[in-house]
Amino acid sequence: MVSAREKGPILPGATIGVLGSGQLGRMFAIAARRMGYRVHTLSPDADTPTGQVADHEVEASYDDLDAVREFARRVDVITFEFENVPAATVEAAAQIVPVRPSGDVLHTTQHRLREKCFLRAHGFPVTEFRHVRSRDELLSGLREVGLPAVLKTAGYGYDGKGQTKISSPADIDRAWRALGGQEAILEAFVDFEREVSVVAARGLDGSFAHYGAIENEHRHHILDLSIAPARIEAKVAREAVEISRAVLEELKVVGVMCVEFFLARDMRLLVNELAPRPHNSGHFTFDACLTSQFEQQLRAVCGLPLGSTEQLRPAAMANILGDLWENGEPLWAAACAFPNVKLHLYGKLEARRGRKMGHLTALAADVETARNDVLAARRCLCAQKT
Numbered sequence: 001m002v003s004a005r006e007k008g009p010i011l012p013g014a015t016i017g018v019l020g021s022g023q024l025g026r027m028f029a030i031a032a033r034r035m036g037y038r039v040h041t042l043s044p045d046a047d048t049p050t051g052q053v054a055d056h057e058v059e060a061s062y063d064d065l066d067a068v069r070e071f072a073r074r075v076d077v078i079t080f081e082f083e084n085v086p087a088a089t090v091e092a093a094a095q096i097v098p099v100r101p102s103g104d105v106l107h108t109t110q111h112r113l114r115e116k117c118f119l120r121a122h123g124f125p126v127t128e129f130r131h132v133r134s135r136d137e138l139l140s141g142l143r144e145v146g147l148p149a150v151l152k153t154a155g156y157g158y159d160g161k162g163q164t165k166i167s168s169p170a171d172i173d174r175a176w177r178a179l180g181g182q183e184a185i186l187e188a189f190v191d192f193e194r195e196v197s198v199v200a201a202r203g204l205d206g207s208f209a210h211y212g213a214i215e216n217e218h219r220h221h222i223l224d225l226s227i228a229p230a231r232i233e234a235k236v237a238r239e240a241v242e243i244s245r246a247v248l249e250e251l252k253v254v255g256v257m258c259v260e261f262f263l264a265r266d267m268r269l270l271v272n273e274l275a276p277r278p279h280n281s282g283h284f285t286f287d288a289c290l291t292s293q294f295e296q297q298l299r300a301v302c303g304l305p306l307g308s309t310e311q312l313r314p315a316a317m318a319n320i321l322g323d324l325w326e327n328g329e330p331l332w333a334a335a336c337a338f339p340n341v342k343l344h345l346y347g348k349l350e351a352r353r354g355r356k357m358g359h360l361t362a363l364a365a366d367v368e369t370a371r372n373d374v375l376a377a378r379r380c381l382c383a384q385k386t
């Protein structure tokens with residue numbers, strides 16, 4: 001068989017298959033279509049954020065391997081925007097077309113415990129953690145890692161779902177019940193100075209590109225605000241990039257990956273988690289960088305040279321959650337009155353609490369101004385509340 005590498009890059013005009021259909025796939029599809037590619041998406045839903053932009057939308061369960069094979073036969077390469085795709089789905093697709101990043105990368109990163117074990121085994125800094133399969137293991141784990149701690153389901157978590165903080169012994173029963181018998185990981189709580197992430201890409205030829213350290217603020221465990229570049233010492237930012245480079249290299253990622261970090265109060269970096277795809281904290285790159293994280297993903301999975309990640313202006317990104325619809329449709333024109341703020345909406349049909357509906361990006365001469373402007377623009381969206 002001729003390998004994809006020998007055949008050369010997958011060029012404009014080809015069709016990219018995306019597993020998953022959310023906003024990450026939508027922005028990827030926008031970047032891909034801009035460069036003349038066609039996009040097909042597969043997920044269990046219809047009229048999705050990705051499907052609205054793609055050439056073709058397939059509504060099928062990830063477990064429907066016949067549908068997955070049929071999907072694979074009609075595309076030139078497959079990538080993901082959602083990493084919790086079953087291994088059997090990836091295997092079925094990989095027998096027909098290249099899947100990038102590989103099923104191995106997905107296997108490691110879709111399971112928090114496997115991911116943390118991988119990181120620790122390769123000498124990457126992580127917080128203390130224990131495997132929890134029973135109430136006894138939870139109790140012994142708590143004795144070892146101490147309080148406060150965070151209990152997380154091992155699989156299928158995102159945006160803080162499946163996580164409970166245990167601050168005192170009184171929280172233990174509630175946390176255990178919330179788990180409902182699922183396999184879990186118990187982590188020592190990190191009293192961090194701030195959170196940062198590095199969005200980076202590794203090409204088919206092993207080349208590496210990154211967008212520097214990004215500063216992230218979460219609310220209720222969901223990303224709320226990102227600022228780029230992060231307001232941290234240059235030495236720490238360089239270290240975050242070097243750790244990320246080593247992680248991508250170790251995993252032999254082809255595509256974009258985000259490495260999330262805690263910056264502890266003693267300025268030590270701890271890897272929190274990995275996302276094997278474009279990431280919410282990299283959304284600012286769409287407006288602020290020569291090559292967005294979505295175009296970079298496209299270039300990587302097609303075997304093209306990576307593009308320049310140069311950031312043209314300091315930027316801040318604020319998420320728009322479904323909560324903003326509480327008093328009716330947000331006042332879009334009010335946010336558009338900020339000439340340096342860009343509005344992104346994902347075309348989701350229903351606004352629910354905590355659901356990511358869109359985001360705003362502000363560009364300015366410095367990150368403080370960008371942060372102030374993006375927050376002011378977001379406040380204007382729900383001005384009718386007051």
Ligand SMILES: Nc1ncnc2c1ncn2[C@@H]1O[C@H](COP(=O)(O)OP(=O)(O)O)[C@@H](O)[C@H]1O
Pocket residue numbers: 127150157158159160161187188189190191195218221222260272273
């Ligand atoms: N061990 C921890 N110590 C302190 N905060 C944590 C810890 N684990 C998670 N958090 C907080 O919850 C957020 C979401 O957790 P994360 O593990 O990244 O899961 P998700 O997959 O939901 O993004 C983190 O960005 C951080 O703010």
Ligand SMILES: [Mg+2]
Pocket residue numbers: 159260273
């Ligand atoms: Mg996270």
